[in-house]
Amino acid sequence: MQHVRTGAERLVADPSLVPGERIGLITNPTGVLPDLTPTLEALLAAGAPIAALFGPEHGMRGTAQAGFSEHDATDPRTGLPVHDTHQISGPELDAVVSASGVDTLVFDIADVGTRFYTYIWTLYDLLMSAKRLGVRFAVLDRPNPLGGTVTEGPLLEPAFASFVGRAPLPIRHGKTAGELALGFDPGVSVVTMDGWRREMAFEDTGLPWVMPSVNMPTTDTALVYPGTGLFEGTTFSEGRGTTRPFELVGAPYADERYARELNALGLPGVRFREVSFTPTFQKHAGTVCHGVQLHVHDRPAFRPVLTGLSMLHLARALYPGDFAWWGPDLFMEHLWGSDTLTRCLDDGGDPRELCPDPGFPDGHLLYTSSRR
8 A cells, every 4th residue: 555645754855845954843753754764863864954853742752641741851862952842832932942043943743633632732832933933834744643524523712722722623623734734824834745635544544653642552542532532621530541541431430331321322433341440540540440441343433522422421420429520720621622511511411412513624725635
């Protein structure tokens, strides 16, 4: 099978696609070529003038857990300075970019297709900084692993903007990083892919899956994440500290009814297996949790956000004395993009009514071979 040719692969073949005398590369372990050579190494070998590196959440080497990053450092293999950008924006980020001395920023990180995954907001913050400083910005485009023909979930309301959502996108946004960047700034440069079609599952691309972060081990994880990621804002474990994060969901107070009643809903494309598991860290660490594992048997039919809302609704209905919100203030509201979900569940409503199809976001589509 012929693989999709990524923007990184195209730039390595022709470094003139992105001009610059001092380039800053925004990357992490997903920044690789199809043979798994890091983009950084390939660009340096091709003569690209990389002068600095910038890391997102989890760090440039991907060693940090959710909500953390690696500190500023020197890359031991290249001697280049590494700047930590996680949770930095505005004037503070401007100072970091300005001090690096770069005249061009290049983004090469794989996204997972979900609004509350933070890499696209690292892109956003650095793009806004580049605009303020007069620094060129380019995106080396990569596939959206969830495809590009379906969107799902509500648009973010501006009042609930945060680092897990800066702009009004659906939860499952259906765009590539390059397309999102063009929506943030139509003047941005995108080194496009060759051969990607919107209906492609990641397995169709011929590209290797490299874990975007420590809790995103497989394409199956990415597929369920737009729905089960919402459990991060509850007292249910979303499976962190297990080998199947976001596919395993449960709590010490759950029981066999959860799997049975979820299966009775007949949700499209998915079945639920009753499981027990013991997280090794974070919520309920060292405590046996009872719940479900999601098994997606029909990927095109599966709707992760609808599934996640159904799971939340049933958890609240079955365990009203134990199920509760968890995390910093407004954490669930920031994940969902408004306060409609928490208000609905707190009032005893059915949150599945909050899952309209917002339609495919207008404009900035670079790959138009198939649209709904």
